[in-house]
Amino acid sequence: MARRARQIFVRNAIAAFGGISAVLQFVGQLFPQSFPDPAPVTAASVAACVLWGIGRARPVTRVRQEFRRPDMTVVVEEGDLFEQAAHLVIGFTDTFDTVPESGLVISEASVQGQLLARRYDGDLPRLDAELDAALGAVTPVAREDRSRKPLGKVDRYPIGTVAVLGTRPRLTFAAAYSRIGNDYVAASSVEDLWFSLNRLWDTVSRYARPEAVAMPLVGSGLSRLDYLDQDSLLRLILMSFIARSREGAVCRELRVVVRPADLERVNMPEVAAFLRTLASGVDRA
CATH class of the missing domain: 1.10.287 (Helix Hairpins)
Incomplete structure (x- = not known):
């Protein structure tokens, strides 16, 4: 046990x-x-x-809560993100690096590494081409000198930038919520994550309002938000989504998919109670 x-x-x-x-x-x-x-x-x-x-x-592996005004559903469940029949949210750094580089820049085991392997069949040029096209209208805020950042990409985009990749019915929302240093260590903050989530919901609302969107527990990997545990990160994501949804529908269903290895660190009964409280508050508003 x-x-x-x-x-x-x-x-x-x-x-x-x-x-x-x-x-x-x-x-x-x-x-x-x-x-x-x-x-x-x-x-x-x-x-x-x-x-x-x-x-x-007995372990609870799935929590589901329906909301009114707007009509939407929030699901938190254990599972494999890439098996979801939904659009996906994938976290990126501000340089939108993609090359694993022996795991130094992007870990092959990370969600981003799995995106390349499982949605692009390892076709890096195709992924980079889609990113370049999606970011074409966004002006970088800085460009690193190649001598200071020998590996990966050098253009830095604003935190909160979202690149929409792929085609329906399987879009990928590549969201930059962390900064990668020239030492290849990614770092973020609660403020950056909250701001990025708000920009993400704006983009999802434009492209996937009547559909389902699945995302991992962003911030729990290598983005150095170590001072927030999984429960706190999950509540932050849920509060951000529900607060933005009160301004207008974002999507029909949001699924936060928790890796089996992380499930023990998420108190699912408390998550269910938290969602019920939020739903009752929204319905009374």
Whole structure:
């Protein structure tokens, strides 16, 4: 049993036992003559508490919440991002680097590395050509000297830039939410991520409003947002999407796809409660 599951089991089993004990004591005081032998009652209570704790500790792998005004659905689920029947959001750095370069610039295991392998079949020239076309109307804010950044691309684009790649029904929204240093270390901040998400929703609204969009838990990889845990990052993404949706529909469904390795670090029951609270607040507004 995973650590979080053990904690949930123990917490709920103890709480259930305390509740049952209080009820039994109350009933025993009211009906002292007819109260049954405590031994089997205690055994049954312990068994019930264990079963309750096990049931509550079962891992939740999918949370779904419907919203009104506008009508939309938010899903948080464990899975493989690239198996989603939806448009995808992929995080990039401000240089929109694509070359793995033995993992120094772009890790082949990263979501961006998987984009090249699985949506472009490793065809780097095609990916770069689509990026160049999508960024053609965007003016770089700086250009690095090749001697200072020997690997990768040198044009830097504004944080929040979104390049729309591919064709329907499988668009890819390449969103720059982090800066890559000349040491090839990517860095971002809460402010950069929040700003980038707002720009992302604007673009998604223009291209995919009636459709579903899937995205990973951006910021949990190599973008150096280490001071936010997965739960905090997820809530930031959800709040950004719902806040922007109150201004106008962004898309029919947003799916945040959590890697199986990260699921233990996301409290899915609390995510479900958080989404219910947001939905009730939106519906009352």
